Amino acid sequence: MIEIPYAELLGLEVEQGEGAPVLVMPFDDGKIGRPGFIHGGAIGGLLEMAAVAALMAALDDESARWKPINVTVDYMRGGRDQVTRAQGAVTRLGTRIANVESRAWQESPDKPIAAARMNFLIRR
Amino acid sequence: MSDDPEIRPIPFDPKALLEHVPGHGRLLGIEYHAHGEDWMELALPYDPRQIGQPDRGVIASGPILSLMDSATSMSVWLKRGGMLPQATLDLRIDYLRPATPGRTVIGRGECYRVTRSIGFVRGQAHDGDPDDPIAHVAGTFMTTAGFQ
Numbered sequence: 001m002i003e004i005p006y007a008e009l010l011g012l013e014v015e016q017g018e019g020a021p022v023l024v025m026p027f028d029d030g031k032i033g034r035p036g037f038i039h040g041g042a043i044g045g046l047l048e049m050a051a052v053a054a055l056m057a058a059l060d061d062e063s064a065r066w067k068p069i070n071v072t073v074d075y076m077r078g079g080r081d082q083v084t085r086a087q088g089a090v091t092r093l094g095t096r097i098a099n100v101e102s103r104a105w106q107e108s109p110d111k112p113i114a115a116a117r118m119n120f121l122i123r124r
Numbered sequence: 125m126s127d128d129p130e131i132r133p134i135p136f137d138p139k140a141l142l143e144h145v146p147g148h149g150r151l152l153g154i155e156y157h158a159h160g161e162d163w164m165e166l167a168l169p170y171d172p173r174q175i176g177q178p179d180r181g182v183i184a185s186g187p188i189l190s191l192m193d194s195a196t197s198m199s200v201w202l203k204r205g206g207m208l209p210q211a212t213l214d215l216r217i218d219y220l221r222p223a224t225p226g227r228t229v230i231g232r233g234e235c236y237r238v239t240r241s242i243g244f245v246r247g248q249a250h251d252g253d254p255d256d257p258i259a260h261v262a263g264t265f266m267t268t269a270g271f272q
């Protein structure tokens with residue numbers, strides 16, 4: 001992930017766990033939206049990167065190419081001024097289209113602050 | 125909430141707000157572009173730090189999502205006649221084509237309906253020609269004042 005400039009801009013680190021990589025986004029002033037809360041775009045960007053990480057892991061092919069077609073983000077709780085984690089899951093990997101879900105949390109994975117569904121066009 | 129005399133929209137100057145508020149918009153370099161009674165246009169100058177796929181030089185979709193979240197959020201304030209605490213409920217973006225490397229992206233958010241607690245928004249992003257958009261967005265915001 002680190003070689004993706006946008007992931008670096010967000011300060012994302014990778015944690016290996018069960019399933020797809022867990023991305024960790026530290027809190028800093030560059031993530032603030034309204035006072036005391038993380039910007040919806042920063043959470044959305046993290047969710048997209050988690051979906052991309054899950055897709056890359058599932059493709060397991062350096063030459064494979066992908067483009068995001070769309071994303072739908074549901075915001076469930078305000079993201080507070082603390083570290084945020086996100087993990088993706090590929091729900092279907094076809095020959096041309098991948099459906100990927102991701103969710104973001106702070107205290108506990110059982111209490112997501114936001115979730116996203118993404119469709120990707122893939123070429124391999 | 126809107127019946128509560130304590131909670132009134134606070135009038136604001138969108139241009140001044142963007143120039144003086146730090147945060148995620150500052151990190152991405154988001155700038156004021158234009159606004160109207162129920163719409164807001166923001167600019168996202170090209171920045172190599174936002175590239176999503178190094179071999180293509182195209183910026184990631186995340187910064188465009190942030191741009192559209194901010195533009196549509198401010199359009200709700202403009203439609204309400206001022207700022208009220210609010211949170212994004214949902215946001216859906218169709219990425220119609222990649223942004224052209226080197227070009228500034230303009231994001232336009234429009235609030236086409238407000239109720240007591242919800243703002244309904246839509247918008248488009250382009251990189252020079254509004255008739256050749258790069259993204260289309262639809263979403264909702266919830267006023268949080270009075271609900272906490």
